Amino acid sequence: MDDPDAAAQPRPCVRCAEPCVLWVVGRCADCMADLYFHHPEEYRVFKDDVRREYGTKATS
Ligand SMILES: [Zn+2]
Numbered sequence: 001m002d003d004p005d006a007a008a009q010p011r012p013c014v015r016c017a018e019p020c021v022l023w024v025v026g027r028c029a030d031c032m033a034d035l036y037f038h039h040p041e042e043y044r045v046f047k048d049d050v051r052r053e054y055g056t057k058a059t060s
Helices: 029-038 040-059
Strands: none
Touching: 029 040
C-alpha cells in the first residue's frame, strides 16, 4: 500500500450507496468505471473532487 489514507474499510458510496472498500472521494470502483465510460461530464466533476481532496500531491 502506497497510500496510508486508504483504509481497507467498507464505506457507502455517495452515488450508489453500496458499501465499498475501493473508494475514492465518495465513489466506489463501479461508479468510477460507470462515470468514465457513460458519464463524461460527471467524471470531470469527480476528477475535480479528487484534485480538491488530494491536491497537488496526486500529480507527482
Ligand atoms: Zn457506487
